[in-house]
Amino acid sequence: MTALVELDKVSKFYGNIKALEGVSLEVHAGEVTCVLGDNGAGKSTLIKIIAGLHQHDAGTFTIEGEDTRLASPREALDRGIATVYQDLAVVPLMPVWRNFFLGSEPTTGVGPFKRLDVATMRETTRSELLRMGIDLRDVDQPIGTLSGGERQCVAIARAVYFGAKVLVLDEPTAALGVKQSGVVLKYVAAARDAGLGVVLITHNPHHAYLVGDRFVLLKRGTMAGSHAKSEIALEELTRQMAGGSELEQLSHELARTATPEFPGGHRPE
Amino acid sequence: MSTTVKASIRDERLLHRSLVRRLMGRPELGSVVGAVAVFLFFALTAEPFLRASSLSTVLYASSTIGIMAVPVALLMIGGEFDLSAGVMVVSSALISSMFSYQMTANTWVGVGVSLLVTLAIGVFNGVLLTRTKLPSFIITLGTFFMLTGLNLGFTKLISGTVSTKSIADMEGFESARALFASHLTIGEVDVQVTIIWWIVLVAVATWILLRTRVGNWIFAVGGNADAARAVGVPVTKTKIGLYMGVAFAAWVSGQHLLFSYDAIQSGDGVGNEFLYIIAAAVGGCLMTGGFGSAIGAAVGAFIFGMTSKGIVYAQWNPDWYKFFLGAMLLLATLLNAWVRKRAEDKS
Numbered sequence: 255m256t257a258l259v260e261l262d263k264v265s266k267f268y269g270n271i272k273a274l275e276g277v278s279l280e281v282h283a284g285e286v287t288c289v290l291g292d293n294g295a296g297k298s299t300l301i302k303i304i305a306g307l308h309q310h311d312a313g314t315f316t317i318e319g320e321d322t323r324l325a326s327p328r329e330a331l332d333r334g335i336a337t338v339y340q341d342l343a344v345v346p347l348m349p350v351w352r353n354f355f356l357g358s359e360p361t362t363g364v365g366p367f368k369r370l371d372v373a374t375m376r377e378t379t380r381s382e383l384l385r386m387g388i389d390l391r392d393v394d395q396p397i398g399t400l401s402g403g404e405r406q407c408v409a410i411a412r413a414v415y416f417g418a419k420v421l422v423l424d425e426p427t428a429a430l431g432v433k434q435s436g437v438v439l440k441y442v443a444a445a446r447d448a449g450l451g452v453v454l455i456t457h458n459p460h461h462a463y464l465v466g467d468r469f470v471l472l473k474r475g476t477m478a479g480s481h482a483k484s485e486i487a488l489e490e491l492t493r494q495m496a497g498g499s500e501l502e503q504l505s506h507e508l509a510r511t512a513t514p515e516f517p518g519g520h521r522p523e
Numbered sequence: 524m525s526t527t528v529k530a531s532i533r534d535e536r537l538l539h540r541s542l543v544r545r546l547m548g549r550p551e552l553g554s555v556v557g558a559v560a561v562f563l564f565f566a567l568t569a570e571p572f573l574r575a576s577s578l579s580t581v582l583y584a585s586s587t588i589g590i591m592a593v594p595v596a597l598l599m600i601g602g603e604f605d606l607s608a609g610v611m612v613v614s615s616a617l618i619s620s621m622f623s624y625q626m627t628a629n630t631w632v633g634v635g636v637s638l639l640v641t642l643a644i645g646v647f648n649g650v651l652l653t654r655t656k657l658p659s660f661i662i663t664l665g666t667f668f669m670l671t672g673l674n675l676g677f678t679k680l681i682s683g684t685v686s687t688k689s690i691a692d693m694e695g696f697e698s699a700r701a702l703f704a705s706h707l708t709i710g711e712v713d714v715q716v717t718i719i720w721w722i723v724l725v726a727v728a729t730w731i732l733l734r735t736r737v738g739n740w741i742f743a744v745g746g747n748a749d750a751a752r753a754v755g756v757p758v759t760k761t762k763i764g765l766y767m768g769v770a771f772a773a774w775v776s777g778q779h780l781l782f783s784y785d786a787i788q789s790g791d792g793v794g795n796e797f798l799y800i801i802a803a804a805v806g807g808c809l810m811t812g813g814f815g816s817a818i819g820a821a822v823g824a825f826i827f828g829m830t831s832k833g834i835v836y837a838q839w840n841p842d843w844y845k846f847f848l849g850a851m852l853l854l855a856t857l858l859n860a861w862v863r864k865r866a867e868d869k870s
Contacts, residue, residue, distance in 0.1 A: 327754075345742065357740075357751070
């Protein structure tokens with residue numbers, strides 16, 4: 255089966271800085287590909303290439319077997335790739351229904367009387383969110399009044415509704431509490447079960463392991479590992495993610511040395 | 524209006540929000556309260572204020588600010604400022620007047636050339652902003668001074684004085700005056716044509732904002748430009764379009780200025796940009812973008828129309844107008860901030 259999206263040894267340079275080098279990744283329909291990495295590992299660069307914000311400098315990027323170079327986020331959307339960013343998924347002051355259709359608003363009427371199909375927009379927003387299991391009280395409330403988890407879910411529901419084949423999620427659980435993260439992961443699974451290919455960017459191996467089918471580990475702009483779920487256990491993933499040997503060294507450094515008798519250097523009188 | 528929710532999608536958990544609370548979510552609220560207060564104030568203190576003839580004077584003063592306040596409000600909702608708006612009005616009038624005079628052309632030719640050049644100035648602002656990604660405050664402060672200099676420089680170079688020659692005896696002057704600076708009598712009230720321009724602009728702007736895709740994009744580019752770009756909104760085009768809207772209104776205002784006096788003082792217009800911005804801010808446009816309304820800006824302009832004339836009717840020194848302007852801006856911005864906070868409370 256052809257992958258929905260496939261990156262093969264993709265590199266990206268910003269001037270003399272190698273942001274990404276030789277990263278390969280596959281996304282299949284109905285599967286979740288997790289990209290794990292610490293801050294500065296190149297996760298955002300990878301996302302920006304897939305989302306069409308930046309172009310890769312080397313390697314190949316294929317969508318459904320076709321070699322591609324995306325010129326804009328609009329083109330990525332037209333090719334079925336929807337990206338949900340952690341912090342910039344929505345416009346906080348706008349009502350939920352306006353956010354839901356932002357950039358792809360349905361219209362009715364012709365010529366100068368062409369207008370937003372507000373009734374449809376409201377109904378659809380409500381029913382689509384309900385379908386994803388989000389029961390919203392009022393689609394007219396500014397989306398900024400929803401919780402972080404709910405906002406992510408609206409963004410995911412939007413991508414699913416607009417027929418995305420590939421859903422790219424940038425750190426969807428990073429700023430969320432345990433319960434909220436669970437809710438978001440449920441929608442990730444729902445999107446996967448709806449037949450979408452999902453790219454989940456995260457630095458939390460526990461979240462990744464819950465829903466992931468493949469795991470790509472990034473480290474300082476290069477690929478540190480690529481595993482199918484059957485090949486790797488959570489402990490190993492966590493260890494690799496946390497930096498493996500680096501973590502051992504860190505634990506060594508942090509190990510308690512003999513406590514000085516008078517911490518702080520003051521001798522009691 | 525967008526506040527009416529169809530019964531079919533009403534949620535039973537949603538308590539019927541009180542009218543007061545629903546109104547508080549509207550951007551226009553602060554300005555409407557202010558307008559009522561100002562109206563009552565002058566109705567009580569200035570006896571001539573309530574006459575029908577005063578109403579037409581007040582509306583005329585409001586319309587000259589209001590025509591510009593509408594696109595400036597849209598621009599502010601889109602997250603940007605235009606400090607060059609005030610002098611752009613005069614530039615537009617000067618271009619029209621001097622082109623007609625120097626080329627001894629029909630005034631309509633000058634009016635047309637002026638439209639093109641003024642729109643080009645708007646495009647210049649917009650393109651410079653989106654290309655350089657500098658704050659609009661800096662870009663338009665630059666064009667503000669450049670236009671101020673060009674207005675004076677060119678006028679002196681061509682006319683030898685700081686004002687243009689009269690074009691009142693030129694071909695097409697009367698018909699152009701009919702469009703931009705005439706007045707008609709409805710009942711007892713004398714209605715300046717700018718009032719009609721104003722109302723039409725408010726209606727069109729409100730339609731665009733609330734019922735078109737472009738309106739959705741304007742709110743989005745002001746509220747969160749990166750999010751808008753990520754979902755495929757043409758952010759650059761939207762912003763350039765907003766600057767062209769300001770330029771269009773500057774052209775209308777400029778032609779009004781020209782055809783009501785037939786000659787133009789090239790140093791005029793400086794400082795008016797703040798009137799437009801204040802009217803929009805009083806009307807509920809957030810300084811940070813993403814929220815506001817054209818109707819609010821119109822009410823804001825009406826407040827200033829009432830004040831500038833009300834002070835005269837009350838026979839006070841007109842200098843107090845400036846003080847009022849500043850105080851109103853502060854009060855309105857505080858009130859709007861407070862209202863927003865209340866409206867966004869989840870409870």
